[in-house]
Amino acid sequence: MEDIKTEMQNALATLKRGGLILYPTDTVWGIGCDATNAEAVEKVYKLKKRHESQALICLVSDYKMLNQFVEDVPEVAYDILKFAKKPTTIIYDDPIRVAENLIADDNSLAIRVSKDKFSNDLAKRFRKPIVSTSANISGEKTPGSFAEISPEILEGVDYVVNLQKNKKSAKPSAIIKLSNDGKVKVIRK
Template sequence: MDINEEMDNAYAALKRGGIILYPTDTVWGIGCDATNADAISKIFELKRRSETKALICLVSDFKMLNQFVEEVPEVAYDILKYAAKPTTIIYDKPIRVAENLVGADDTLGIRVTKDEFCQRLIKKLKRPLVSTSANISGEETPQSFAEISPEILKGVDYVVNLQQSRKTPKPSAIIKLSNDGKVQVIRK
């Protein structure tokens, strides 16, 4: 399959309020438009995950990051610039995303993706893309496309037909940056 065709198909599913299964710069992800509360609810239902357990989203670049966080702490840019691996940062006071994506403490984990397909899809959508591992809550994160359960494959509206033979790298590092300057490493 051609990357442009896959992008068009994934984009069409997202615009219809659907959920997609797609390769990210880390693990295979289940995603949707981060501003669509109904689509986000479908992901919680498919994963059998409590809506109190936060999901993260991907943005294409720093410019988009600034559009969806009230105030990005300066240190975030340095952390992301020098990170050796994909890094998700939990920010205070996300804005312009669906309410059911935001944590009870008014935070949201966001990763600036370096994956070409993800960047292009997000730029076309002009909104962040929800990204959560392609597994039922509590089960192991699949290390390859072949390990994704039939329930997940059947439960999404579109499966991106790219990179299905690659081994999945590890999940991202997660760092919580509070606006008061506190930095906390959640996952290395």
């Protein structure tokens, strides 16, 4: 029997020591780490064989946490998130207090307020954003289920959250870019 409390403690301990976790999110299985730890973020890029110019997404637990890591959250972001029918990631300008290598070249960062109970509770208890990038090598197909995750990814993380039976496959989030100048651009529907 899977023990969610134990999984939460093990995932938190791994994040706190700068390790990588494989965990269920509100979308697909994700590779996660402490979004404020540049060395941990570097490990994610290496595991995914992804260039640092390809930014990663972070999960936060709520609007309060979102405001702690973005200089100025545009008001429209709250309306978009309130009315979104599916998990929605927003790319914000001027992120603060996160690892430099997580910030895109245009000084933006993609952040999603997680609605999934486990990943939301994890971010809330960790009290910092958690990187959340699909559990695949860059350029390869996003795994639709835990069973589709490659051995290279499974062996490359420090801890696999054992909640496979609870996680149904889902689609990646919608992505919207909100610029401080008021421009809104849909990146992925």
